[in-house]
Amino acid sequence: xxxxxxxxxxxxxxxxxxxxxxxxxxxxxxxxxxxxxxxxxxxxxxxxxxxxxxxxxxxxxxxxxxxxxxxxxxxxxxxxxxxxxxxxxxxxxxxxxxxxxxxxxxxxxxxxxxxxx
Numbered sequence: 001x002x003x004x005x006x007x008x009x010x011x012x013x014x015x016x017x018x019x020x021x022x023x024x025x026x027x028x029x030x031x032x033x034x035x036x037x038x039x040x041x042x043x044x045x046x047x048x049x050x051x052x053x054x055x056x057x058x059x060x061x062x063x064x065x066x067x068x069x070x071x072x073x074x075x076x077x078x079x080x081x082x083x084x085x086x087x088x089x090x091x092x093x094x095x096x097x098x099x100x101x102x103x104x105x106x107x108x109x110x111x112x113x114x115x116x117x
Contacts, residue, residue, distance in 0.1 A: 004030040009062035022048040
């Protein structure tokens with residue numbers, strides 16, 4: 001069963017008069033229970049693909065289905081729920097607060113504990 005299915009996925013960024021195509025018409029399927037690597041040269045779009053999969057960014061065009069749901073069509077609230085309930089994301093460039101411990105960063109929040117009751 002396909003857990004992730006990307007079809008004709010593209011992501012463009014506009015910088016002044018220039019359009020940068022970070023992801024250009026890619027399609028792939030990831031099956032349940034498999035391990036997948038994303039490989040490529042610097043600037044090839046690997047981080048952009050991960051940001052799209054994590055719901056941190058939205059594609060310019062194409063579809064991105066996670067467990068049958070096209071997250072490319074989600075509104076802001078749906079994306080927030082998807083990120084909160086379905087995805088774990090470790091940022092490439094993280095901004096940690098030096099006064100918090102690793103345990104505090106990885107522990108459920110009190111709100112999550114109350115919700116599970």
